[in-house]
Amino acid sequence: MPAPSLYLHLPGTAAEALEFYRDVFGGSVEQFTYAQFERTDGPGAAIAHGVLSGKVDLYVSDAGEHDEPFAARGLMVALLGAAEPTTLRTWFASLAEGGEVVEDLRTRPWGASDGQVRDRFGVLWLIGYEHGTDAAAQAASTAD
Structure with a gap:
């Protein structure tokens, strides 16, 4: 069974976060905008889905209008x-x-x-x- 993966909905900082986490953990990044996915629930240039693959895998996006931005309480x-x-x-x-x-x-x-x-x-x-x-x-x- 694969391990659970972290998926963060961030308030407009997904591209910055992907770069930061790549610098920390290494690996490769893929990112897709709302426009590329033909989504209208967020700004066209915002990240609809980003992936860091490597020693640490995680997913990041800019929160869309129906997404709750990441706020960790009791999560580690x-x-x-x-x-x-x-x-x-x-x-x-x-x-x-x-x-x-x-x-x-x-x-x-x-x-x-x-x-x-x-x-x-x-x-x-x-x-x-x-x-x-x-x-x-x-x-x-x-x-x-």
Whole structure:
């Protein structure tokens, strides 16, 4: 079963968000305007459907007249163990640019590291990893 995907309806910032998330996570972007889809429920030049495909997949659009713009309350996107720790730390720092660190990425009493960051578009991310899960640590443990 494929994992659920995040789909954000943004208030006119979808193109900016797609560029931002591509810069953070890498991958490729496709975007289509309301005019390209022959939709009349939003401005013709606005993004009706955008896709980031890569290590992190997500969908973004500019909210149409019948869409409720994204407002996260009680929602967190978890990227726990979604990449090597070095990559996750980079993603955390990049998501914090123009956003807010809610809880520092740090080692927890149970031995793993995690933290929370709300990005500039209001998405709350939980990023974390188990220690010893990066390639360098695995290579070192197999060399012993």
